[in-house]
Amino acid sequence: MQRVARHDENALTGDLWHTKDVTEVARELGADSVSGLTASAAAARLTQYGPNALPVVATRSPFLILVHQFKSLIVLLLFVASAIAWVLGDVTESLVILAVIVLNAVIGFVTEFKAARALDSLRSQAVLVARVRRDGNEAQLRARDLVPGDVVVLSAGDRVPADARVMDSIEMRVDEASLTGESLAVMKSQAVVADVNAPLGDRTNVLYMGTTVMTGRGTAIVTSTGADTELGHIGTMIGGVEDSATPLEMKLAQLSRSMLYLVLVLCTVIVLAGWLRGNEILRMLEVGVSLAIAAVPEGLLAVTTMTLAVGMQRMARMRALVRNLPAVEALGSTTVICTDKTGTLTQNEMTVRVLLVGEQRVEITGSGYAPEGELRT
Numbered sequence: 001m002q003r004v005a006r007h008d009e010n011a012l013t014g015d016l017w018h019t020k021d022v023t024e025v026a027r028e029l030g031a032d033s034v035s036g037l038t039a040s041a042a043a044a045r046l047t048q049y050g051p052n053a054l055p056v057v058a059t060r061s062p063f064l065i066l067v068h069q070f071k072s073l074i075v076l077l078l079f080v081a082s083a084i085a086w087v088l089g090d091v092t093e094s095l096v097i098l099a100v101i102v103l104n105a106v107i108g109f110v111t112e113f114k115a116a117r118a119l120d121s122l123r124s125q126a127v128l129v130a131r132v133r134r135d136g137n138e139a140q141l142r143a144r145d146l147v148p149g150d151v152v153v154l155s156a157g158d159r160v161p162a163d164a165r166v167m168d169s170i171e172m173r174v175d176e177a178s179l180t181g182e183s184l185a186v187m188k189s190q191a192v193v194a195d196v197n198a199p200l201g202d203r204t205n206v207l208y209m210g211t212t213v214m215t216g217r218g219t220a221i222v223t224s225t226g227a228d229t230e231l232g233h234i235g236t237m238i239g240g241v242e243d244s245a246t247p248l249e250m251k252l253a254q255l256s257r258s259m260l261y262l263v264l265v266l267c268t269v270i271v272l273a274g275w276l277r278g279n280e281i282l283r284m285l286e287v288g289v290s291l292a293i294a295a296v297p298e299g300l301l302a303v304t305t306m307t308l309a310v311g312m313q314r315m316a317r318m319r320a321l322v323r324n325l326p327a328v329e330a331l332g333s334t335t336v337i338c339t340d341k342t343g344t345l346t347q348n349e350m351t352v353r354v355l356l357v358g359e360q361r362v363e364i365t366g367s368g369y370a371p372e373g374e375l376r377t
Helices: 002-019 022-029 039-049 062-067 073-087 093-127 228-238 247-276 281-295 299-315 327-332
Strands: 129-134 138-143 151-155 163-175 212-224 354-357 361-362
Touching: 002 073, 022 163, 022 212, 062 093, 073 093, 073 247, 073 299, 093 299, 093 327, 151 163, 228 247, 247 281, 247 327
Parallel strands: none
Antiparallel strands: 129 138, 129 151, 151 212, 163 212, 354 361
């Protein structure tokens, strides 16, 4: 209940820290801008607000990853076909179908499990410390132990450990691309920003968790920690997103349903036609079932999984991790990307192509900052 109350309070006043003077911010947070919090006060606030850590999105266990490999209609059809082939005495056909199912599951499980382990290892390496003033002394503490009201000391190369209001700044520039998309470092100062509705990128007196100090140094008062930070809000929204099928998964599901209906109709027609022509019903049922087994494309599942696995490995070599195998195809289905930021999605290079001088048009060759190219009139 305490954390809920804290979040509600931030909803009313937390977004307005940029409009308040440093003295007013320190008074509302019960902080001493010179000596910082006392150890006892910090301990009490840590108990009240909880650790300064982002909410952890639940990950799938190895068992659930394995089970996910069999949650497909086409896999179910292959299981049914394998069982029927076994009952009819075609052991070889049954074992081949089972081998395809197992191969598909192994490939999917190994690739997704390796991606999950890689992401976990990256998270474990993100052990962040912060320089904090406590009881009048400056010390290094774990970032997860920060609480609202703490005074943090920052310099070039430091990552901002929590959302904070700048107290003083000496040529401090912060890279906020991970949060705002702005590729250029932002100059920070303690001056009040009067605009109540100023967007995050225009709040030049506020620091955000996860951003990086590029140059200069300064101090700041922590205003929000953990899930109450701007980065925490994003994590909470991401955690609430429901999984949806990729275009490939939807097409495979549609193909499986179409095949199931078509096979059932054709087998029914063949069985009835043979029986009406005087053939034994059991014999015709056996023929119909055999045709149904032959109609199931055993190789489709294996080819699809192998193709996605190859794409996943290629992306891994380019330092891109994909958690779910079908997501590789979803990226390829993207047709439009809307963005207004240069630098975060590109190499932060802009190239002049055409120069207009009065009535004259000059074309310029070359790209980026490379001193190569020529002027063509």
